[in-house]
Amino acid sequence: MKKSVKISKKTGIALFVTAAVIMALLIVFHKNPGPAVDQSQELAKKIISCVVIAAACFAFIRWYDKFTGLPVELFQNRHLIWKLAKNDFKKRYAGSYLGAVWAMAQPVVTVAMYYIVFDKIMGNTSTPLREGVEVPFVLFLTAGLVPWFYFSEALNNGTNALLEYNYLVKKVVFKISILPIIKIIAATFIHVFFVCLLLIVAAIYGYYPTIYTTQIIYYSFCLFIFVLALSYTTCAVVVFFRDLSQIISIGLQIGMWATPILWNLDALSPEWIMILKLNPLVYIVNGYRSAIYEKEWFFRDFFSTMYFWIVTVVLFGLGAVIFKRLKVHFADVL
Template identity: 55%
Template sequence: MQKVRILMKLIKNLLSSRKLIWSLSKNDFKTKYAGSYLGIIWAFVQPVITILVYWFVFQVGFRSSQPAQYPYVLVLVCGIIPWFFFADALNGGSNALLEYNYLVKKIVFNIDILPVIKVLSAMFVHVFFVVFTLILAACYGYYPTIYTLQIIYYSFCTFAFVLGLVYLTSAVTVFFRDITQIISIILQVGIWMTPIMWDIAIIPARLQWIFRINPIYYIVNGYREAILVGRGFWHNGLWTLYFWAVTIIMFALGSGVFRRLKIHFADVL
């Protein structure tokens, strides 16, 4: 019950600070690329180049890995867009307390909102790529349907899961700076272990559960079903319950660790 009260108090605290969070998130997004000639354009250039490289390698070099039912470029983009959001939010959020250390040292500032600011900042780029994906899908004849609205749901899924994770990693990073390098390695491996560039159907059915228990797979698959397949998340009832169970546990764990350690943040930083 104590953990539930802590979690509810955190959520209430975040909601009461929503205007400040929104303002700081927009400022964080703008200042991230301040000083460069192209500015925020760089936020979109790297993901686009990454998509083009993966598309060329798997479309030209490994034709056998293409799912036959849908154009490979759409399968790739629908899967990699939520991954970009997850990776960007995790990288940025894990360093939130280090980057905003001058705010952490202010006694009157509510540092609980700092991880949220970084995750919400990553959301701005994600919205652009969602629109890009929908336009690309329409060019191939896959027009938006009522199921496409599920992108909002799956975006919220990503937001909730990565926020819980970021509360944990940002708190630990203050005391163990090497965690950022560990996260980079995990993300490099994770993009290949998650069925993004390849179809999970190539894995024997008895082993597919190993990849499905990855919460990000639920999101990646959800984007594809929302845009290409036209299938509701309620059809994946058990996996939906599993995802939210993991997310709630992660959020409770992350917020609990953050709350316990935050009294030491200012001293360490």
């Protein structure tokens, strides 16, 4: 009989606060290794980051049980989650002759169409990097679309998880908290294929895998946690407000153009860059490109890394609280 490892409330709080203090100290004592920057802007970033971390610690201590309940349930049901995720992926394409090929066909066709329009018709064959070196546009485009396809599919599927599995939601003994992560893991299977496709495209243009390429695993994990954090809020709200699915679809269309997928962020003014970097997906998209052809480690952009994880942790905590508070009413509505 397997023993489950349990962490006491005091230990859990101590670990979280310790991690938060270490993160705050790293932010306070970090010095930008790049060119000279506005000191007042740098100081403002540090102050805002520390305030958010302090607020997160207060909320975690105040609502410890609500924040930790969801991660504990996911860990305890990890074997069931993996089994159901594989079944969900197989079920999605059951009965079709080509099976999972259809999941890969639409994004591949989308990339091909963008390539034909922007590269062949409009003649945009390359994109300049910060250092003045140009990268093939099709590689630049694919490196941005691969994480975006994963995000959009995972968010849509995670949002509708409770609606799709409504018969399980009505079962009292079933842990419905595992449903969103099942849909996101199923979307990850397709994402693995597209990462391989991205590596092939990069190799065709002479950008072969290096030690920096392994960062794709890190950025994929970042994206997985981020979309999971969003999904726990959206899947809980959509049960009561079905229009949310349509709002998300429109938001994804707008978000694709607000994220530097088809255009280069570095071509904008510093003020616009700072505003657009508030979008956590900018960190992910730039990270995929850095891993493929820019050969930079993720920790070089220190504040973007800290910002992304602070936002993700806050969203995950918020999603856990909303999900737990609303789940008692799911069966009645569905």
